[in-house]
Amino acid sequence: MFKLAFRFLALLAAFAVLRYVISMVWKLFGEVFRSPKAPVPARQNVDIQSGGDLKKDPVCGTFVSTTSSLNKTVNGEVVYFCSIACRDKFKMA
Numbered sequence: 750m751f752k753l754a755f756r757f758l759a760l761l762a763a764f765a766v767l768r769y770v771i772s773m774v775w776k777l778f779g780e781v782f783r784s785p786k787a788p789v790p791a792r793q794n795v796d797i798q799s800g801g802d803l804k805k806d807p808v809c810g811t812f813v814s815t816t817s818s819l820n821k822t823v824n825g826e827v828v829y830f831c832s833i834a835c836r837d838k839f840k841m842a
């Protein structure tokens with residue numbers, strides 16, 4: 750009887766580990782698929798170091814520097830983008 754309970758607990762632990770591994774793999778894949786084709790991360794680091802106000806890219810949600818990012822005036826309001834790809838996407842929307 751005790752052995753059976755122990756086996757049940759071991760099974761639960763195995764499931765917990767399995768779920769953890771699956772969630773980690775899922776997260777990893779999500780990051781790979783979500784990242785845009787343009788090499789954006791390296792540019793973002795440079796932008797943050799160069800200073801200036803940070804504005805949110807409305808397309809991908811990345812914060813970009815106003816001094817070195819692409820921008821576009823929409824209805825009298827300046828909108829900032831992290832990449833040409835995001836600017837073009839915004840145009841289409």
Ligand SMILES: [Zn+2]
Pocket residue numbers: 806808809810811830831832835
């Ligand atoms: Zn963007």
